[in-house]
Amino acid sequence: MNQAIELPDPNSIPLEQIDVSDGRIYQQDAWRPFFARLREEAPVHYCADSAFGPFWSVTRFEDIVAVDTNHEVFSSEPAIVIGDMTEEMEVEMFIAMDPPKHDVQRRAAQPVVAPQNLAQMESLIRSRVCAILDNLPVGETFNWVDEVSINLTTQMLATLFDFPFEERSKLTYWSDVAAGSPEIAGGDVDQEERIPALMECLETFNRIWHERKGRDEGFDLITLLQRDPHTADLPDRPMEFLGNLMLLIVGGNDTTRNSITGGVLALNQNPAEYDKLRSDHGLIPGMVSEIIRWQTPLMHMRRTAKQDVELRGQQIKQGDKVVMWYLSGNRDESAIENADDFIIDRANPRHHVSFGFGIHRCMGNRLGEMQLRILWEEIMRRFSFVEVVGEPERVRSNFVRGYTNLPVKLHAL
Numbered sequence: 001m002n003q004a005i006e007l008p009d010p011n012s013i014p015l016e017q018i019d020v021s022d023g024r025i026y027q028q029d030a031w032r033p034f035f036a037r038l039r040e041e042a043p044v045h046y047c048a049d050s051a052f053g054p055f056w057s058v059t060r061f062e063d064i065v066a067v068d069t070n071h072e073v074f075s076s077e078p079a080i081v082i083g084d085m086t087e088e089m090e091v092e093m094f095i096a097m098d099p100p101k102h103d104v105q106r107r108a109a110q111p112v113v114a115p116q117n118l119a120q121m122e123s124l125i126r127s128r129v130c131a132i133l134d135n136l137p138v139g140e141t142f143n144w145v146d147e148v149s150i151n152l153t154t155q156m157l158a159t160l161f162d163f164p165f166e167e168r169s170k171l172t173y174w175s176d177v178a179a180g181s182p183e184i185a186g187g188d189v190d191q192e193e194r195i196p197a198l199m200e201c202l203e204t205f206n207r208i209w210h211e212r213k214g215r216d217e218g219f220d221l222i223t224l225l226q227r228d229p230h231t232a233d234l235p236d237r238p239m240e241f242l243g244n245l246m247l248l249i250v251g252g253n254d255t256t257r258n259s260i261t262g263g264v265l266a267l268n269q270n271p272a273e274y275d276k277l278r279s280d281h282g283l284i285p286g287m288v289s290e291i292i293r294w295q296t297p298l299m300h301m302r303r304t305a306k307q308d309v310e311l312r313g314q315q316i317k318q319g320d321k322v323v324m325w326y327l328s329g330n331r332d333e334s335a336i337e338n339a340d341d342f343i344i345d346r347a348n349p350r351h352h353v354s355f356g357f358g359i360h361r362c363m364g365n366r367l368g369e370m371q372l373r374i375l376w377e378e379i380m381r382r383f384s385f386v387e388v389v390g391e392p393e394r395v396r397s398n399f400v401r402g403y404t405n406l407p408v409k410l411h412a413l
Contacts, residue, residue: 005024007028010033015042015045016046016047019050020035020047020057021050021051021186021323022051022398023185023187023398024396026395026397026401028394029394031327035059035327035331038328039059039331043058044058044314044316045057045059046314050082051083051182051186052083055082055302055320055321055322056311056314056316056322057325058311058323058324060329060334060335061329062334063312064324064325064326065353065357067303067311068324068360071099073307074306074322075305075306076095076096077304080302080303080360081184081185081301081302081399082302082323082398083183083186084183084184091239091240091246092237092239093240093243093244093246094247102359103359104230104231105244106359106363107230108227109224109231112219113364121367121370124159125374129378132147133148133383134382137410138411138412139409139410139411140409141389141390141408141409142407143406143407144406144407145261145404145405149258149403152256152260153256153257153371154172154253156252157249157252161208161248162218162222163208170200170204171249171253172253174198174246175249175250176189177189177198178201178249178250179397180395180397181194184399185400186396186398187395187399202238202241202245205241206235208222209222209234213226221248250400251364252364254297254298255298255364255368256297256371257297258295258401258402259368259372260371261402261403262291262295263291264408265388267386268386268388270341273343277344278384281380283345284377284380285369286349287344287345289350289369290343292355292369293336293349293352296330296354297400298354298400299325299326299327299398300324301326302321302324303322303324304319304321305318305322326353326354326356327401329353330353335351336351382412383412384411385410385411386411387408388406390406390407392405
């Protein structure tokens, strides 16, 4: 169970003492008033003292877009999370690179989510969704996170990597330890567990890489990286190979996984919206975008100022950490009408910051949306109600907005 350690009242402490890097704020789902105050009083806010050192918080939609689309001034190097990599595990990944290196490495992996590849994946995803849903117990309480969210996304991840299907639970484990470090994201994964686990990940993919060498066919991520001259020698740069593996595993797993859970929770918290969905299944595509906005599965991205720069009247110095809080931008009333409300038939549902902007915009956004769309199409064909019957348990992290448990009960049509 989540330990409810008492957090400060965001409306009574001095503004300069607000520290939104504390992972407990998100574990206890207590983040809304912290960001509401920052958006109102200090939309570009300096925290001088945190577990991750000093950093700026950017909390309004338009300022987030301005930072995200200006990689010449706001660099992704050396990291895209608030914390810095530890010396024992100083990995590199293309999301934490600037052009030109970023561009060539991203281009190598991009074809796995090309439109024609996604079209071919649709029937496979649907068959897996159907198999998962048809095996769920109706009328009995179970953990939606394990049985549906993790199950589906891990199967999909195994497909993207062409990873041994019977060993796919390793991918989930590696994703959790990669994203759960206290030093990097305020999580609670022990460093003594994390490093051996990630070394196992590297060794496993080194073996897969050499087994696949020279293979002409295949559209999996490893084969694509081998084919591209800019990434064909990745195993010779082990920390870069591991970094890109972590990026693709976390990006292909944590985000969709937590949106699958967040969507069930949002519909239960907003029963009128669930009624709308029951009346009109045609609302599913727009609802998917609203779920991704509402959930904001990756809560922030960090940049580092390459030069002194002014943002909304604040003087940011070269080398300062600048953290874009997507979670806050998605609740910005000045950019999104009724931003705190979950509304499945919004006029412009894709108007959100969950995928980021600019050169680092989420590569797999269409795949994530497709998985959610297919899942909800098949849920609505089978069940009148996915009922939440207990409190959700959340991950301790300032980066991944995730769940470990959501007890539900299914009601048949």
